[in-house]
Amino acid sequence: MNIQKQKGQGLSEYIIIVALIAVAAIGAVGFFGGTVSNQVGAMAQEMSGQNADTEIEAAGTSADSSASSAGPRGLADYNEGNTNNSGD
Secondary structure (H helix, E strand, O other): OOHHHHHHHHHHHHHHHHHHHHHHHHHHHHHHOHHHHHHHHHHHHHHOOOOOHHHHHHHHHHHHHHHHHOOOOOHHHHHOOOOOOOOO
16 A cells, blocks of 8 residues: 555544544533533633633532433423323
8 A cells, every 4th residue: 555545544534533522522512501611711711810700600500500400301201391192
């Protein structure tokens, strides 16, 4: 096999791995929502030498809100609010 083809294949694989990691990171931030966004904001503030108490408190509030709204759920919970109870 030609060395140029091997280098191109390696680069392509590297780009695919980096893209998958980026998509996973975007998905994680979207899934965890405000808590992660506030924590990232707080880290950015602290790293720039500024006070991040507001962002840290917002992250805690968001985490508490998520924890209180989360709870054990079953498949029956997904049918709440469905006005069509005809069994179709």
